[in-house]
Amino acid sequence: MHRVWIIVLHELSTYLRNPMGYIIGAAVLLIDGLLFNAFALGAGARLSTEVLQQFFYFSSGTTMIAALLLSIRLFAEERQTGTMVLLRTAPISDWETVFSKFISAFLFLGGLTLLTIYMPLLIFVHGKVSIGHMAVGYIGLLALSSASLSIGLFASSLSRSQVVSGVVGAAILVVLLVCWLLAAVADPPLAGVFENLSLHNLHFRPFMEGVMHTRDLVYYASITYLFLILSVRVLAARRWS
Amino acid sequence: MxxxxxxxxxxxxxxxxxxxxxxxxxxxxxxxxxxxxxxxxxxxxxxxxxxxxxxxxxxxxxxxxxxxxxxxxxxxxxxxxxxxxxxxxxxxxxxxxxxxxxxxxxxxxxxxxxxxxxxxxxxxxxxxxxxxxxxxxxxxxxxxxxxxxxxxxxxxxxxxxxxxxxxxxxxxxxxxxxxxxxxxxxxxxxxxxxxxxxxxxxxxxxxxxxxxxxxxxxxxxLTSAGAINITVKGSMEKAKEALTKLDGIEDIRFDQGQGQQININVSTSKDIRAEAARALVGAGLDLLGLAKAGDDLEEVFLKVTRDTQGEVQGHA
The missing domain is CATH 3.40.50.300 (P-loop containing nucleotide triphosphate hydrolases)
Incomplete structure (x- = not known):
């Protein structure tokens, strides 16, 4: 297991060594701040809880985009630069390789997400919100990050081009996002399937409202696990070709 | 291992x-x-x-x-x-x-x-x-x-x-x-x-x-055991006459080099370098070079990549 941490530390240092890590971080904080100021704070008098809900709503969008941007390089870049051979010939399993890449991106994005905490704290200047609501909202953001990163990671394992990986990852994310629209036009039982597959509408809104359901956590954990396993399968298949 | x-x-x-x-x-x-x-x-x-x-x-x-x-x-x-x-x-x-x-x-x-x-x-x-x-x-x-x-x-x-x-x-x-x-x-x-x-x-x-x-x-x-490369100066006919008399000759190829120089590649069933040298000098030719051919890695490489004459793996 210590080899997983060796790769995690290497990947984290790559984010910090690479301007892209800083650019993505700065962009997320800037956009979150602008959206918070424009729509959550600056849209007239509101209940503090509504402001917090709006914050988590906008943050979920930037988090998904940041997750995609951070994860599409994870394998595509290794293949592009020819360094994938170092991981394939190292004494680690494909699962450890995928898991360590995922954990590194999750820690980076998690840290970035937690840096936005000054925004909900600003609500305390003129209002009052529950710490529990804030904590649940952040747990929701981290769960959404986890699922989005695993999707981006899987897309990254498919191609040596980060552009192609980005397009594939975005397509999967969008399909999962719009499942709730399909649910509205489909007949049962398909409507129920689409509704439950929806990445955001059914499963993230409760977190925004400060409600945490086990089913939502299980959903995000399942999506994460599914795409991590698919990534492992892709790596294993590449050893044959 | x-x-x-x-x-x-x-x-x-x-x-x-x-x-x-x-x-x-x-x-x-x-x-x-x-x-x-x-x-x-x-x-x-x-x-x-x-x-x-x-x-x-x-x-x-x-x-x-x-x-x-x-x-x-x-x-x-x-x-x-x-x-x-x-x-x-x-x-x-x-x-x-x-x-x-x-x-x-x-x-x-x-x-x-x-x-x-x-x-x-x-x-x-x-x-x-x-x-x-x-x-x-x-x-x-x-x-x-x-x-x-x-x-x-x-x-x-x-x-x-x-x-x-x-x-x-x-x-x-x-x-x-x-x-x-x-x-x-x-x-x-x-x-x-x-x-x-x-x-x-x-x-x-x-x-x-x-x-x-x-x-x-x-x-x-992989290379012919008796193959030799010879370079002489003089008449091609005299060289041919001198070499064809020797035992063990399988094939002879002549190439006209610069001036009167002649390059000869001889395939033989045994090593005839000494006899060939004596015969050529005896025929009045100037012997400029004589060496066993095809005994280096390059020759082997070229031979096996041009044609694979039977399976030879495992005889080392």
């Missing part, structure tokens, strides 16, 4: 390696030769664990790699044709990371980095990032990463490709130093380099081993 048994690899329906067998003893330096597409890189990648074989098995010291694939990373060091480097990492950081990844502890990794840097002559660039290195230094860094964890077996795929003549000589000495205390497998298009660094050769053609052995073994087995 490394044993490859019936090693086979298909890319889709296309066979890249077909039933390759070889044994490599501890401490041997073995060169893989063959034209582009012969299967050298595929065999080396399978040996390094970068690629899984479609069939067959590889054993190192009696342990099947398919059963213990994770141990392979500590046993083997691999340099692909293009050195795998992280451009933004410093040389020392890169080697330390790979040492740790391949199972070394913190202090062992630090001392291993120093050792690898010294062996590969990277001391002057150890604090530079990899993207600022010349191609020659990148190749050295590729070798350093392949040996940093102290593997039993080092696999080098085209280690001299893209290097200038001075770098090739430096690389040759580096590989010779490495070969002193570990098993080395390498492939190269530079026959001179392989000859200088390897004691044994495995020749591949169309994904199969067509010959293996030392240079002398290959030369004696």
């Amino acid at each position: 490394i044993i490859a048994s019936d090693l086979t690899k298909f890319y889709g329906d296309k066979p890249a390696v077909m039933g390759v067998n070889f044994k490599i003893g501890k401490g041997e330096a073995v060169g893989f030769l063959g034209l582009n597409g012969a299967g050298k890189t595929t065999v080396l990648r399978m040996m390094a664990g970068d690629l899984l074989p479609s069939g067959g098995r590889i054993q190192i010291d009696g342990q099947d790699l398919a059963e213990r694939p994770r141990r392979l990373g500590t046993w083997v060091g691999f340099l692909p044709e293009n050195p795998p480097i992280y451009p933004a990492m410093k040389v020392s950081e890169y080697l330390y990371y790979l040492g740790r990844l391949r199972g070394l502890g913190r202090s062992s990794a630090k001392s291993a980095v120093l050792g690898a840097v010294e062996k590969t002559g990277l001391s002057q660039v150890v604090e530079q990032t990899a993207d600022t290195l010349s191609h020659g230094f990148k190749k050295r860094l590729g070798i350093a990463q392949a040996i940093v964890h102290g593997p039993k077996l080092v696999i080098l795929d085209e280690p001299t490709s893209g290097l200038d003549p001075v770098q090739i000589v430096e690389m040759r000495f580096l590989i010779q130093r490495l070969a002193s205390d570990r098993t080395i497998l390498l492939s190269s298009h530079h026959l001179a380099e392989v000859r200088e660094t390897c004691s044994r050769f495995i020749l591949l053609k169309d994904g199969a081993v067509v010959a293996e052995g030392t240079e002398d073994e290959l030369a004696s087995r």
